[in-house]
Structure formats: structure tokens, C-alpha cells
Amino acid sequence: PFTAAAYLNASGISVVADYDCYYVRYRENRNNLTLTAAGLAHRVDGTRLCFETVARYLEPGPRRDQIMRRHVEWELCGPLRALLPRESERDARERFFPEFRHWARTYVTDALFQRLDAPDRLLIHLLRADRFDDVLTVARNAERDGRRGHLVDKGRVYWLHPFFRDHAAAVPDVCFDVTDRLPVRHHLESAGWQGGVLRLAGHAYIEDVDALDPATEIVLRKYRADRPEVRVPTTPCLPAHPLPGEERRYEMAGFTAEIDPATADDGAPLERGLWNVHLDVRAQGVSRTVRFGGHREGGEATHPARRRVSTPQGPVVVVPYFTPYGNLSLDVGEVAHPVDPPCQVLRALWRTRSTLLVGGRLTDEAVREGGTLRLRAEGGTGTVHEVPVRCEPGGSTTVFTARLPVGRLGTGRWTLTLVMDGPGEDAPCRTAVVPHLGRLAATRWLRFGCRPYYAKPVALGPARALGLDVAPIKVVTGVRRRLRR
Missing domain, CATH: 2.60.40 (Immunoglobulin-like)
Known part of the structure; x- marks a missing residue:
């Protein structure tokens, strides 16, 4: 109840994934409860708490159904099939069956019911209908019946359980429909x-x-x-x-x-x-x-x-x-003009927290033809922000650098390219992708001196072009991260 409550109420969850931090050592006499709890008596209270905890912290809806589905499959249907037949008929009928029936009626919504696998749907239907004898029969024969074949009918596939289209059993076809589950x-x-x-x-x-x-x-x-x-x-x-x-x-x-x-x-x-x-x-x-x-x-x-x-x-x-x-x-x-890129990008790094420096060298052809090179940042809505590129001799070639003030970019994803206009009015425009070199980390800065923002590098498309996801940092989330550190 404590960890689940934390998960369900946290605004952010961090995962430590760079080293092992959880270890298990069984007791020498092997008397751990998880190894010895072979009956339902050890599980009912915990299962009830699972359902109640989720219901306490989540309003009805898709998110609650998503969490409940795990408990229905693992804490309700699984133990019912495996453990209910082992109990005495009196305990199974009077002590445990009412609990399972209550959970099925209270926590399994119609939307959740449709997402369950067919064997679980069958059990939930029988529990809701208060059919104890049929539940016990299905549980006892679950392993054998699970190996039965399928029937194709009018574009749907059904599990050939003995109850399928048995007039005496009177179970709807939806409990046996496996069409969307077949691999x-x-x-x-x-x-x-x-x-x-x-x-x-x-x-x-x-x-x-x-x-x-x-x-x-x-x-x-x-x-x-x-x-x-x-x-x-x-x-x-x-x-x-x-x-x-x-x-x-x-x-x-x-x-x-x-x-x-x-x-x-x-x-x-x-x-x-x-x-x-x-x-x-x-x-x-x-x-x-x-x-x-x-x-x-x-x-x-x-x-x-x-x-x-x-x-x-x-x-x-x-x-x-x-x-x-x-x-x-x-x-x-x-490809309106199939021309070679005018330059090669060799580095991309943060000059300051909010200024990206892109550098590289021009091709010999680009140097001969001339033209103006610009660094372009294009947003997802079509907004374009361009900065000039500085070119100067660097040994046997011409090198370039450009400084992009990322702090001036709006919220959203920005794609970076280098653009060079031709020397004439009708000359083709040359472009070069700024690649995601893999060494560029995310950065943070304060906009207007008080609002925290971040820029996260991402690789886009098969060419792994450099993109920047720019967005404000939630103040509460940032404070929590600092406190954790």
C-alpha cells in the first residue's frame, strides 16, 4: 500500500538503471511467506488491499482500468484457477468465492472486461453471475481446456471451450472471442x-x-x-x-x-x-x-x-x-536539385547553457562557387530561425562556426540544417544536415532571469539529423529533483 500509493500520486518517477540496487537472499530454512503461501488464506487480505489502494487514489477511467487489469489477471483470476480447487468446498463457497465475486462486480468495468484474455473473461462473467459451481468447474479444468482449438466464424475466432455455444451454460460469445489476441x-x-x-x-x-x-x-x-x-x-x-x-x-x-x-x-x-x-x-x-x-x-x-x-x-x-x-x-x-551538401559538420557543443556552437569545414566545390552559409532552425509549425555562419581559412581548407541562441527558440521540436545559397539568382540551394553526434547532452537555462527551460537533443529520421526539444521545466519538478540530489 505504501509503494503503490507513492507511484499513483507522484508527479515524476526516476529509475536508477546503471547498477543493481535490489538484492534477494532466501532464508536458509526456505520459510519465506512468498514461498510457503500455498493457500488462499494467505492472499485474500493482500489482494483486497491491492484493489482498495488503486480505487482510493484513482478516479474511474482508463488509467484506473489499466492498473486494475494487472490485479484482475494476477491477483484474482490467477489464484482463483490455481488455488480455489485446493480449498475445501465449504471454504471455497462460503469464505473465498464471495470475495472474488465482490471484486469482479466492483472493480472490473465493461471497458476492462473487453481487454482481458478469454479465460479471464469467462471467469469474470461467471463470478458476476454468481455461478459458483461453474467457476469451480472452469478452474479445475483450466489446464486441459486451455489446449482446446479454435473456431473461425464470420471473421471472428473463438476458443472452443466446453461452455462455448452450450445452451445449458448460456455464456455469451464475447467470453470466448480470441481474434485480437492471436499472434x-x-x-x-x-x-x-x-x-x-x-x-x-x-x-x-x-x-x-x-x-x-x-x-x-x-x-x-x-x-x-x-x-x-x-x-x-x-x-x-x-x-x-x-x-x-x-x-x-x-x-x-x-x-x-x-x-x-x-x-x-x-x-x-x-x-x-x-x-x-x-x-x-x-x-x-x-x-x-x-x-x-x-x-x-x-x-x-x-x-x-x-x-x-x-x-x-x-x-x-x-x-x-x-x-x-x-x-x-x-x-x-x-529532390528539386540533386546537388551535394556544401559542408561537413564536425562538432556541435554548448558554447553557453543556451547557445549551441556548430562547426565544421566547407567542401572545395562550395569554396570555389561561393555563396552565403546560414544555420537554420525550423520548428514543427513552420517557424524558421536563422543565424549567419562565420567562415575562415583553416590550413588547407575553409572552416566555419555558427552560434545558435537556443534560448530564443520557442517551445517545441526544432530541426537544424545548414543552408548555402548559390552565387547566382537561379543557382540551386545547397543544404547539409546537422547530425546528432551522440556527445551532446541536454542543457538548462533561465529565460527572463527566472523561468527555467531545457533543450534536449534528439536524433531524427534515418539520417539521424539533430533536433532540439525545447520546453519549460515545471518548477515543482525541478525543485524536487534538486532536493533528491
């Missing part, structure tokens, strides 16, 4: 360019659903954009590699797909930006959507290079890349 197995076998088209090959299937009438689609969703998704059909085929033990059941789980960036968006080119690749895996009318690319072949088979693609609006460069979680994404960027 999706998928694998990216190859990815490569054929002209201006990205061709993907792999396999995907929903576990325990025969791959009959497959209609899997590639789904492209633009990162942090409120716009309709783009769907690309796939062509079913045999998997490139046999699936061990499942050849017949999932023999049509293979697929190929072609993503044409020039026409993928219902005949129009893909918009500029980052697109995440998903799979909508379909078979027998059952549909599950998952992120794609996390499971793939090694080597260069699934690492296509960037490709310049022609579109009616002009050329674009498409960069397939894998996120830190290993999933496939596409970076679609405009």
Missing part, C-alpha cells in the same frame, strides 16, 4: 528495387487460422500525420522457405508486394515524410494488422539502398530504413 507470425524475406518500384517478399499468417483465401495488404501510415493510410495489395504465393510442421496449414502464407512511390497513394505519389510499413494479414475473413520488418533475413537481402524516383511533381529520393525496433519504414524526400 501474427510474419517474416520479411527480401526487399529490393526494380526500377522505381520497391518489391517486398515474405510470409505472414495468423496463428491457428488456416491461410485460406489470403488477402494480405501492405499498409503505409505516415508518421505523426492525421491523414488516411495508403494500402497496397499483395500477391499470395508459397513461402520461399518451408514453415516447419505447418506446410499444409499455412502453405499460402507467402506473398509479394510492389510499392511504387510515384503512384502508391491511389494513383498519386507518396507525400514527403516518414512512412511506417504495416501488414494487414487476412485469411478466412479474419484480419490482424501488425508492424512489419522486425523479423527478416540477414545480410543485404532486406537492406535496399536509397533510390531516386521520378514522379509527376518532380524527382524524389526514397530511403528504406529500419527503425531502432527493427521495423521497416520509408523516408520520402523531395
Whole structure:
């Protein structure tokens, strides 16, 4: 009750993760309560306190349901299945069942009920209905019934428990629906360019659903954009590699797909930006959507290079890349003038707490052509802040430095680039990404002499461009951190 109350009421929680700070040593006689509490008598009071603590500090709603779900699964349904059948029938009926029934009726909302796995939903339904004998039957046979198969019906998958559609049991189908819980197995076998088209090959299937009438689609969703998704059909085929033990059941789980960036968006080119690749895996009318690319072949088979693609609006460069979680994404960027960057960034450091210094060297071509170099910070709303760059000879090359007053930037995320105008009015503009070099730490400063702000460096996109998240520090949070130190 003490730690839980602290968690539920804290405005911030810090995690010590750079060394081990919790150690366990069992008693020599092994009489720890956690090892010897084999019956419900040792658990009921603690379980009751779990539920009451959460109810005391959280108002009804999604956050409370999220915490309650853990207790329903681990403190209610788990012990009920494992321990209730071990008790005498009298204790089970008169002492423990009323407590479990009270928790199910009081703390399991309808929204939480829908988020539980099917075996837990069945138990909660029976508890709410005050059906002690059926609860005991389900608990006693839980291990055996858990291995029963599934039925596909009208695009939904149901657990074939003995109570399923048994008129005498009278349990609604929702207690057995496992459609959204079935694992999706998928694998990216190859990815490569054929002209201006990205061709993907792999396999995907929903576990325990025969791959009959497959209609899997590639789904492209633009990162942090409120716009309709783009769907690309796939062509079913045999998997490139046999699936061990499942050849017949999932023999049509293979697929190929072609993503044409020039026409993928219902005949129009893909918009500029980052697109995440998903799979909508379909078979027998059952549909599950998952992120794609996390499971793939090694080597260069699934690492296509960037490709310049022609579109009616002009050329674009498409960069397939894998996120830190290993999933496939596409970076679609405009290339109005395919020119080389004018400079190379070698360092980025804090000159003062609120001034960022960016330095490097110009390319020989940029020195010959001339032009004006500027450091640009662009906000998420389109706001641009630019500062001039100082260039001077540095041995055999020309070096540059720029000082960006980060303290003058507004709240939000800012992307940094270096921009050089050409020597003529119609000359192309050259740009260079300021990279996230990994050594730049976050900084803090006082704005107007009293308001604390911070800037946190972040790496953006496959090019790992340097971005700055700028925001005020909550005064109360800052004071607490200082006191902890």
C-alpha cells in the first residue's frame, strides 16, 4: 500500500538503471511467506488491499482500468484457477468465492472486461453471475481446456471451450472471442528495387487460422500525420522457405508486394515524410494488422539502398530504413536539385547553457562557387530561425562556426540544417544536415532571469539529423529533483 500509493500520486518517477540496487537472499530454512503461501488464506487480505489502494487514489477511467487489469489477471483470476480447487468446498463457497465475486462486480468495468484474455473473461462473467459451481468447474479444468482449438466464424475466432455455444451454460460469445489476441507470425524475406518500384517478399499468417483465401495488404501510415493510410495489395504465393510442421496449414502464407512511390497513394505519389510499413494479414475473413520488418533475413537481402524516383511533381529520393525496433519504414524526400551538401559538420557543443556552437569545414566545390552559409532552425509549425555562419581559412581548407541562441527558440521540436545559397539568382540551394553526434547532452537555462527551460537533443529520421526539444521545466519538478540530489 505504501509503494503503490507513492507511484499513483507522484508527479515524476526516476529509475536508477546503471547498477543493481535490489538484492534477494532466501532464508536458509526456505520459510519465506512468498514461498510457503500455498493457500488462499494467505492472499485474500493482500489482494483486497491491492484493489482498495488503486480505487482510493484513482478516479474511474482508463488509467484506473489499466492498473486494475494487472490485479484482475494476477491477483484474482490467477489464484482463483490455481488455488480455489485446493480449498475445501465449504471454504471455497462460503469464505473465498464471495470475495472474488465482490471484486469482479466492483472493480472490473465493461471497458476492462473487453481487454482481458478469454479465460479471464469467462471467469469474470461467471463470478458476476454468481455461478459458483461453474467457476469451480472452469478452474479445475483450466489446464486441459486451455489446449482446446479454435473456431473461425464470420471473421471472428473463438476458443472452443466446453461452455462455448452450450445452451445449458448460456455464456455469451464475447467470453470466448480470441481474434485480437492471436499472434501474427510474419517474416520479411527480401526487399529490393526494380526500377522505381520497391518489391517486398515474405510470409505472414495468423496463428491457428488456416491461410485460406489470403488477402494480405501492405499498409503505409505516415508518421505523426492525421491523414488516411495508403494500402497496397499483395500477391499470395508459397513461402520461399518451408514453415516447419505447418506446410499444409499455412502453405499460402507467402506473398509479394510492389510499392511504387510515384503512384502508391491511389494513383498519386507518396507525400514527403516518414512512412511506417504495416501488414494487414487476412485469411478466412479474419484480419490482424501488425508492424512489419522486425523479423527478416540477414545480410543485404532486406537492406535496399536509397533510390531516386521520378514522379509527376518532380524527382524524389526514397530511403528504406529500419527503425531502432527493427521495423521497416520509408523516408520520402523531395529532390528539386540533386546537388551535394556544401559542408561537413564536425562538432556541435554548448558554447553557453543556451547557445549551441556548430562547426565544421566547407567542401572545395562550395569554396570555389561561393555563396552565403546560414544555420537554420525550423520548428514543427513552420517557424524558421536563422543565424549567419562565420567562415575562415583553416590550413588547407575553409572552416566555419555558427552560434545558435537556443534560448530564443520557442517551445517545441526544432530541426537544424545548414543552408548555402548559390552565387547566382537561379543557382540551386545547397543544404547539409546537422547530425546528432551522440556527445551532446541536454542543457538548462533561465529565460527572463527566472523561468527555467531545457533543450534536449534528439536524433531524427534515418539520417539521424539533430533536433532540439525545447520546453519549460515545471518548477515543482525541478525543485524536487534538486532536493533528491
